[in-house]
Amino acid sequence: MLLYVLDLAGVAVFAVSGALAAGRKRMDLLGVIVIAFVTAIGGGTIRDLLLARHPIFWLQDTTYLAVIIVTAVATPLYVRFCGAPGKTLLVADALGLAVFTVIGAQIAERDNLPGIIVAMVAAITGAAGGVVRDVLCTEVPVILREDIYATAALAGAAVYLLAKKAALDATTGMLMAMATVVVLRLAAILWGLHLPRFVLGADEER
Numbered sequence: 001m002l003l004y005v006l007d008l009a010g011v012a013v014f015a016v017s018g019a020l021a022a023g024r025k026r027m028d029l030l031g032v033i034v035i036a037f038v039t040a041i042g043g044g045t046i047r048d049l050l051l052a053r054h055p056i057f058w059l060q061d062t063t064y065l066a067v068i069i070v071t072a073v074a075t076p077l078y079v080r081f082c083g084a085p086g087k088t089l090l091v092a093d094a095l096g097l098a099v100f101t102v103i104g105a106q107i108a109e110r111d112n113l114p115g116i117i118v119a120m121v122a123a124i125t126g127a128a129g130g131v132v133r134d135v136l137c138t139e140v141p142v143i144l145r146e147d148i149y150a151t152a153a154l155a156g157a158a159v160y161l162l163a164k165k166a167a168l169d170a171t172t173g174m175l176m177a178m179a180t181v182v183v184l185r186l187a188a189i190l191w192g193l194h195l196p197r198f199v200l201g202a203d204e205e206r
Helices: 001-022 029-050 061-082 088-109 115-136 150-165 170-191
Strands: none
Touching: 001 029, 001 061, 001 088, 001 115, 029 088, 029 115, 061 088, 088 115, 088 150, 088 170, 115 150, 150 170
16 A cells, blocks of 8 residues: 555656646646656556556556646646745655656566566666656657666666565565665766766767
8 A cells, every 4th residue: 555655656746747847848738737647657658568467557547647637737836836846856756766666676577577677667667757758848868868767777676676586575675676766866866976978079970
């Protein structure tokens, strides 16, 4: 039950992220709701399609849709009177990424998939919604150009799998995985950590 509540909270946070992205592109209310929708549940939808899980989770439980719609409508009102959220949203986003990562890993693991696939599914669950958001907003996806994001999800999934292999109880493994994601993500935000970048110099472009 706790993980479900955290999942809904993560959906709300990601929906806010999507609504803010739509606002930066000056979209109307429908655009705000659409971008909030794909950001919040895009990763989980892609996961369910890849794993042939039917019905897709938000078709089975429409609470997710209600949370997204309410959040998407409330975000412009909040911004108008209180201003755009800053660091608080980034911290909440890190927690949401952690929850989505663990849920994705658990779902893939139930299908007895290889460890590397479990990690990939976990990362897709956590990060793919942001990719779809950025594409629809005509931006280069954040995970391809910014600090550690999907990498944090992969690391969290790896910790989750190692905890399972070490025969730790499920709650301990989940908490360790979530802590890994949050610590890496916040460290990236605070200190600008990122993977090595490939930069093409002027001479190589010729």
